[in-house]
Amino acid sequence: MQRSILSRRFIIGWAAGILSSAAVAIGLAVWMIFGGGFDASASKQHLRPVAWASHTAMRNWVKKQAKDVRPPESFTQAHVKAGAREYEQRCIACHGGPAVPRAKWASGMIPTPPYLIDTSRHWSAAELYVIVHDGIKMTAMPAWGELEPDDNLWNVVAFLEALPGMSSDEFARMRAEVSAPSPVNPGGGSDLVSSAPFTR
Amino acid sequence: LFAFLLTLFPAGRGTPGKLVGLAAAVVGAAVLGGCTPSKAKQPVPGDADAGVSTITRHACGSCHQIPGVQAANGLVGPPLGGVAARVYLAGHLLNTPDNMLLWLRNPQAVFPGNAMPDMGLSDKEARDVAAYLYTLR
Numbered sequence: 001m002q003r004s005i006l007s008r009r010f011i012i013g014w015a016a017g018i019l020s021s022a023a024v025a026i027g028l029a030v031w032m033i034f035g036g037g038f039d040a041s042a043s044k045q046h047l048r049p050v051a052w053a054s055h056t057a058m059r060n061w062v063k064k065q066a067k068d069v070r071p072p073e074s075f076t077q078a079h080v081k082a083g084a085r086e087y088e089q090r091c092i093a094c095h096g097g098p099a100v101p102r103a104k105w106a107s108g109m110i111p112t113p114p115y116l117i118d119t120s121r122h123w124s125a126a127e128l129y130v131i132v133h134d135g136i137k138m139t140a141m142p143a144w145g146e147l148e149p150d151d152n153l154w155n156v157v158a159f160l161e162a163l164p165g166m167s168s169d170e171f172a173r174m175r176a177e178v179s180a181p182s183p184v185n186p187g188g189g190s191d192l193v194s195s196a197p198f199t200r
Numbered sequence: 201l202f203a204f205l206l207t208l209f210p211a212g213r214g215t216p217g218k219l220v221g222l223a224a225a226v227v228g229a230a231v232l233g234g235c236t237p238s239k240a241k242q243p244v245p246g247d248a249d250a251g252v253s254t255i256t257r258h259a260c261g262s263c264h265q266i267p268g269v270q271a272a273n274g275l276v277g278p279p280l281g282g283v284a285a286r287v288y289l290a291g292h293l294l295n296t297p298d299n300m301l302l303w304l305r306n307p308q309a310v311f312p313g314n315a316m317p318d319m320g321l322s323d324k325e326a327r328d329v330a331a332y333l334y335t336l337r
Contacts, residue, residue, distance in 0.1 A: 045256060051270055098276075099308065101317035107257045114262030117315065118275040168313050 042110050051111075058136060065134070066126035075158035083159025085178040086152055091116075094140070097175075098168035111139045120161045128157045243297040246324070246331030254325045255332065263316070267336055276315060284334045290314070300330045 031037040045051055087097075094113040096102040106113055120128065132153050135143035144153055166174070252269060255261065261272025265279035286295050290311065293299040302309075304326040307316040321329065 045253070045270070048270065055271060096317055098315040099313055099317055101319055102259070104320055107259075107320075110257060112257055112259045114259050115274070115276070117263060119262075121275050122273070168315050172313075 042108065045110055054138070062123070062127050062130050065130045066124060069126035069129055071125040071129065071157070072154060075154075075161060079155050079158035080162045081174065081178065082152070083155035083157070083162075084174045086148075086156045087159050088175055088178050090144070091156070092175075097163075098166070098171050100168075100171070100175075109140055113140065116160055117163055120164060125157050125161060128160055129153060132156055242331060243334050244301070244327050244330040246327030246329070248328070248332040248335050251328035251330070251332030254321070254329050258319045258321065258325075260319075260329075268332075280333060281336055284337045290316075297330065297334075300333065301326050304329055 028037075039046075046054065087095075092100065093103040094106045094109075095116045096106075097115070098117055102113065102115075123131070131141065133143065133145035133150075135141045144156075163171075255266060255269050255272070260266060261269050261274055263274035263276035264272060265274060265281065266272035267281045283289075283295075289295050289299055289303050290307070293303060293310065301323075304319075305321055305323070306318055307314060308318045
C-alpha cells in the first residue's frame, strides 16, 4: 500500500501545530484579560489594526441596522430648527460646529468625537438615525433613543442633513435663535457649554 | 534602537559579543547622528509623531483629509496632502512656519467666522502639528 499522506509523523506534526497555536492564543488572551495587557485608556489610540477593525465593524453594523429604518419622506425647516435646539443642548459640546470648537474636555476622549459638518456626506439619514438612536459602544456616544422620543432624534438627523448647506454665520444665527429663553428651554443655551464662543 | 541592538548582543559573552556590542553602539550613534541634521532642517521645531496624536485628539480628520492619520477623510476644509509645499494657507496667508502656527492656534483671529474653530492648541501642540504637516510634501 502506498504511504498515506496521513502518516503518523504528519498527524503528530499537525497536532503539535494546532496545540502550540492554541497555547499562544490562550496565553495572549490571558495576558490581555487578566494581565492588564489591553490598553483600556482614553489617552492613547487603539493599535492601528484594532482601530481599523473596530471602526470597520462599527460602520458595517450601522449600515446593517439602517436597512430596517425608514426615514421620513422629507424634512422641513421646522424639523431643522427643532434639531438645532437638540444639537445646541445635547451635541455641540462634543461635536462643535462650523467656527465653533468642541468643549475643551472633548479632546480628552479617544476615540475622539468628530465634528459633524460633513457627516451627512458620509452617512445616510437612516444610518445617522441608527447612530443617534443606539450610540456607539466604547466611545462616549450615548444611545439617545433610551432618553428621547423618536421625533427628536429625527429632528437631529434633519439638522445634520442641513448642516453642510449652512454657512457659519447662518449656524451662529440659528444657535442664537434656539438658545433664546423659551417655554421649552427657559434657561436658554446649552446645559453643557457655558457660553457661545462665537462672537462677531 | 541602541538599546534594541544591545539586547540582540548581550554583553558578558566574551570578547566577540562585546565587540559586536561596540559595533552596534557605533552604528546606533551613526544613525542617531545622521538624524540630527535633518531635524535641524525642519521649518518648525516640533515633534511630528506627537503631532499625529494631537491631530487625532483634536479630530482634525473630521474636516480634513490627512495622509497618515487614521479615518481622516473630512470634506469640510482642504485636503492636507502636499500642504508643506502649498503656497497659501486658508487662501490668504503665505505658507510660512509663523503663519502656519498662527493659523493653527487662532484661525478665528485671522478670519472671524471662518469654518475652522479655535481648537485651543497649546504652543507645543501647534508646533508638533506643524512639524507633522510640514512632512506632507
